[in-house]
Amino acid sequence: MSKRTPKIGPAVQKERKRKGLTLEQLALRSGVSKSMLSQIERGEANPTFAVVWSLTQALEIDVAELIGGTSSQRQTVQIEITTGTLTPRIQSADGLCQLKILGPPRLAGQTEWYEVEIQPGGRLESDPHTLGTFEHFTSLDGEFQVQSGAVSVVLKEGETAHYPADVAHAIANAGTETVRGLLVVLYK
Missing domain, CATH: 1.10.260.40 (lambda repressor-like DNA-binding domains)
Known part of the structure; x- marks a missing residue:
């Protein structure tokens, strides 16, 4: 499907x-x-x-x-649900990386979170964000290579990397299977 x-x-x-x-x-x-x-x-x-x-x-x-319709259905005054079909997605130009935008639009530029899916050979590269920005990336399955500035580490399933995002940074899949992770971006 x-x-x-x-x-x-x-x-x-x-x-x-x-x-x-x-x-x-x-x-x-x-x-x-x-x-x-x-x-x-x-x-x-x-x-x-x-x-x-x-x-x-x-x-x-x-x-x-x-993007077509109502973003949420009110279950109570305090709980909003966004359906999977209405969750916005960003795809890299080469089609190997997809980010599912999980955070509410009103928090964009403050706190953002995404489900990241990277196919084999895919690399999600980012220019520096504003000074003081940090990213927190958790591998939900598989291994990732995480780079922040000149430092690069291998992140294994279940591990979380915390790194400055006010320098050039990247998340890559060097494996042979599609992998998923959770990315949280905190702007200062």
């Missing part, structure tokens, strides 16, 4: 038009270039979470509205 990535482009275009905005106006509001917006709306670009977040803020909507 394959899972499909939500069609964000048509939803952006529909919401933009519903609000009576031109591509240029949405670009100014969101900080996303007009050409990138056009590519997203045509389904030619897969936006990063940061771009999706900027668009939802500019359109004054929730991420769940953008």
Whole structure:
């Protein structure tokens, strides 16, 4: 059973038009270039979470509205449930790495957590985050190579690595099986 990535482009275009905005106006509001917006709306670009977040803020909507539907069903006043099909995903350009965004959008840029899945040979590389940012990565199954700056370690199943993320850093699968982990990013 394959899972499909939500069609964000048509939803952006529909919401933009519903609000009576031109591509240029949405670009100014969101900080996303007009050409990138056009590519997203045509389904030619897969936006990063940061771009999706900027668009939802500019359109004054929730991420769940953008990806098609209600993000949660209220069970009680204090518990919200996001279904698996509505959980946003980010995929690397080569298709070998996938991040499932588990944290709520309102905490983006403060505390973020992801389920990470990396296929054999996949490498999730990140530029430095803001000064003082730390990542905490737990191997749920398999072995990973975790690199922060010039330091690199092998992380075995069940182990957690804590490392600075305000330098270039990476998480890689050097094995022959697809592996999963849990990533928590704490911004200072």
